[in-house]
Amino acid sequence: WTFAYDSPIAITALLKEEELSMSKKFGQNFLISRAVREKIVALLDVQQAQTVWEVGPGIGAITSLLLEKGTKVTAFEIDHGFCRILSEQAFADELSFRLIAGDALKTLPLTLGQEGAPDRLCGNLPYNVGSVVIAKVLESDYRPPVMVFTLQKEVVDRLCASPDSKDWSSFSMLAQMDYEVKPAFSISSGSFYPPPKVTSSTVVFTLRPQSLVPSQLRHLFLLVIRDLFAQRRKTAKNNLLSGKIAAQVGKEGVEELLRRSGVDASKRAEALVWSDFIALSESLSSYQA
Ligand code: SAM
Numbered sequence: 001w002t003f004a005y006d007s008p009i010a011i012t013a014l015l016k017e018e019e020l021s022m023s024k025k026f027g028q029n030f031l032i033s034r035a036v037r038e039k040i041v042a043l044l045d046v047q048q049a050q051t052v053w054e055v056g057p058g059i060g061a062i063t064s065l066l067l068e069k070g071t072k073v074t075a076f077e078i079d080h081g082f083c084r085i086l087s088e089q090a091f092a093d094e095l096s097f098r099l100i101a102g103d104a105l106k107t108l109p110l111t112l113g114q115e116g117a118p119d120r121l122c123g124n125l126p127y128n129v130g131s132v133v134i135a136k137v138l139e140s141d142y143r144p145p146v147m148v149f150t151l152q153k154e155v156v157d158r159l160c161a162s163p164d165s166k167d168w169s170s171f172s173m174l175a176q177m178d179y180e181v182k183p184a185f186s187i188s189s190g191s192f193y194p195p196p197k198v199t200s201s202t203v204v205f206t207l208r209p210q211s212l213v214p215s216q217l218r219h220l221f222l223l224v225i226r227d228l229f230a231q232r233r234k235t236a237k238n239n240l241l242s243g244k245i246a247a248q249v250g251k252e253g254v255e256e257l258l259r260r261s262g263v264d265a266s267k268r269a270e271a272l273v274w275s276d277f278i279a280l281s282e283s284l285s286s287y288q289a
Pocket residue numbers: 026027028029030031032055056057058059060061062076077078079082102103104105124125126129
């Protein structure tokens with residue numbers, strides 16, 4: 001099966017023949033620039049025989065390049081029509097290709113739990129699905145060494161934000177606790193068919209040799225960042241008092257946690273530093289013990 005992935009005419013003809021149409025709901029915009037697809041694959045830095053999981057393969061524009069590199073690809077696709085094209089036409093004879101049909105928000109965490117992390121994870125996803133998929137992987141116990149995602153630029157800005165910027169949030173901390181997260185390049189809407197209204201950008205996650213958060217505190221740290229950033233305008237203390245932690249330890253418990261940790265919670269969460277969040281997680285772990 002050779003297919004002109006760069007040609008809107010070929011794409012339209014295939015979809016017509018298969019009686020399919022592109023769905024806005026699933027954020028379907030195909031990457032028609034081979035140069036951009038090759039750049040994405042280069043960022044993944046794959047070696048032959050490595051396992052690559054691709055979320056939202058569409059009809060296989062990036063998948064085909066990954067298979068050319070000799071990798072074993074597992075693709076997670078929600079659109080039944082595209083699934084049919086992938087398994088019956090595009091990669092019907094390809095032993096290194098596996099398709100997991102369905103909503104990746106469900107199938108990806110399940111597969112991670114069953115098989116552990118792949119060598120590489122990538123996806124060119126609508127932003128609402130993309131940020132949830134990324135959060136689910138980051139919150140899991142499994143970490144692929146390299147991940148490359150193409151997302152709406154605003155989501156990439158939040159993932160890569162530095163502590164002093166307006167985009168800094170619990171999502172940035174979640175992303176950066178285990179990974180170095182770097183924007184790679186932006187992609188003009190003309191590189192997609194049909195062209196999306198938003199600007200897209202590609203982001204690379206490289207696993208840190210050592211997490212910024214001690215592994216025994218990981219789960220509590222996730223609770224702490226979520227509570228402290230819940231409402232940006234509130235102080236860290238007020239956020240803590242109305243969050244999940246307070247629901248477990250009570251108001252007095254929160255006061256006690258703050259005293260023990262030595263963190264000045266009269267500031268907003270964005271003014272606190274990594275060690276403050278870790279100190280709070282440590283106090284919480286000894287409080288529960
Ligand atoms: N990778 C292809 C490309 O670059 O040309 C297609 C990218 S397109 C922006 C997004 C793809 O994600 C579509 O194929 C869409 O059907 C799929 N998708 C959207 N939501 C999904 C979900 N929840 N689970 C799995 N796939 C999803």
